[in-house]
Amino acid sequence: MWDSALRYDGPMTDAASDTSDAPPRLDALDRAIVLATQGGLPLDPRPWERVAEQVGVDAAEVMERVRRMLENGCIRRIGAVPNHYALGYRANGMTVWDVPDERVRELGGKVGRLPFVSHCYHRPRHLPEWPYNLFAMVHARTRDEALRLVEEIARLLGDADRGHQVLFSTRILKKSGLRFRDRDRDGRA
Amino acid sequence: MSHRETSMSPAELGWIERHLLNDFQHGLPLEPRPFQIMAERLGVSEQEVIDLLRRLQNEGFVSRVGAVFRPATVGASTLAAMAVPEERLEEVAGVVSGYPEVNHNYQREHRFNLWFVATAADEEHLRRVLGEIERRTGLPVLYLPMLEDFHIDLGFELQWT
Numbered sequence: 001m002w003d004s005a006l007r008y009d010g011p012m013t014d015a016a017s018d019t020s021d022a023p024p025r026l027d028a029l030d031r032a033i034v035l036a037t038q039g040g041l042p043l044d045p046r047p048w049e050r051v052a053e054q055v056g057v058d059a060a061e062v063m064e065r066v067r068r069m070l071e072n073g074c075i076r077r078i079g080a081v082p083n084h085y086a087l088g089y090r091a092n093g094m095t096v097w098d099v100p101d102e103r104v105r106e107l108g109g110k111v112g113r114l115p116f117v118s119h120c121y122h123r124p125r126h127l128p129e130w131p132y133n134l135f136a137m138v139h140a141r142t143r144d145e146a147l148r149l150v151e152e153i154a155r156l157l158g159d160a161d162r163g164h165q166v167l168f169s170t171r172i173l174k175k176s177g178l179r180f181r182d183r184d185r186d187g188r189a
Numbered sequence: 190m191s192h193r194e195t196s197m198s199p200a201e202l203g204w205i206e207r208h209l210l211n212d213f214q215h216g217l218p219l220e221p222r223p224f225q226i227m228a229e230r231l232g233v234s235e236q237e238v239i240d241l242l243r244r245l246q247n248e249g250f251v252s253r254v255g256a257v258f259r260p261a262t263v264g265a266s267t268l269a270a271m272a273v274p275e276e277r278l279e280e281v282a283g284v285v286s287g288y289p290e291v292n293h294n295y296q297r298e299h300r301f302n303l304w305f306v307a308t309a310a311d312e313e314h315l316r317r318v319l320g321e322i323e324r325r326t327g328l329p330v331l332y333l334p335m336l337e338d339f340h341i342d343l344g345f346e347l348q349w350t
Contacts, residue, residue, distance in 0.1 A: 168298050
């Protein structure tokens with residue numbers, strides 16, 4: 001068994017790191033809106049009004065805050081969030097790549113723009129067990145189809161691909177929507 | 190919770206459902222009556238849009254209709270992996286999934302066979318949870334926090350053929 005040498009001692013989130021990518025700060029009202037909407041908008045003719053009632057401001061203020069969070073990148077998109085698995089995309093491949101650190105931003109940007117990649121992140125290596133620093137999620141109906149997409153990524157990376165693997169999921173053990181909880185109410189027993 | 194088993198197959202979805210799923214993964218109008226605007230674009234009634242979205246949600250084809258937040262917008266989160274001996278997989282997976290801080294937990298084909306995402310109000314809380322999982326299972330946890338996000342998330346092009 002390996003020991004704490006594998007432990008990552010850097011920042012746990014990009015919010016704590018000094019990348020220019022750090023998300024903007026949210027104030028109490030923004031946080032209240034995030035908490036009220038993270039499970040989905042009410043399917044009501046006036047959904048923002050329902051949210052507004054919950055957080056205690058008017059609908060125009062809620063929409064303005066949401067617009068601002070969209071602009072500054074806290075919200076990536078608003079819409080229907082499809083369940084890929086239920087829609088038949090059962091081959092879920094996490095592809096991991098070892099690329100030169102100095103090129104990870106350039107290459108990550110290219111991979112992240114591929115239409116079949118749903119997430120693309122730079123994550124820390126843990127040598128020697130884990131040499132991969134670029135992650136890209138690929139969804140397809142079958143493994144063969146997924147593997148063809150992986151080959152497409154490999155071609156795009158060319159010589160920068162110093163090694164890669166595809167980790168297919170075999171079982172979903174838990175999947176719940178992301179739930180942020182308020183600091184005050186947080187804490188396990 | 191595992192994914193919901195659907196009673197309908199995706200092939201049975203009608204064209205309005207397909208358009209709702211494909212065309213509105215982003216750009217839900219920031220207007221007082223967004224479903225009315227969607228309805229006008231699709232040439233159906235507002236109530237029809239709401240009913241169809243509700244049905245897609247109930248059938249499990251849509252997880253929710255709403256905002257997709259950038260990771261770590263509020264709180265701290267990380268991807269984590271464990272190499273669990275096959276005979277301990279059920280037990281360890283149960284420990285990991287038992288934490289409310291863990292919102293995804295997948296088994297994958299690899300020596301690192303258990304992959305999960307943990308989210309907490311702050312980094313200290315997150316480290317405490319991962320440390321507790323290591324102590325309770327006696328297995329190390331590989332911490333893989335996101336350092337940079339490269340994806341321009343406009344949703345995912347669904348194909349129906």
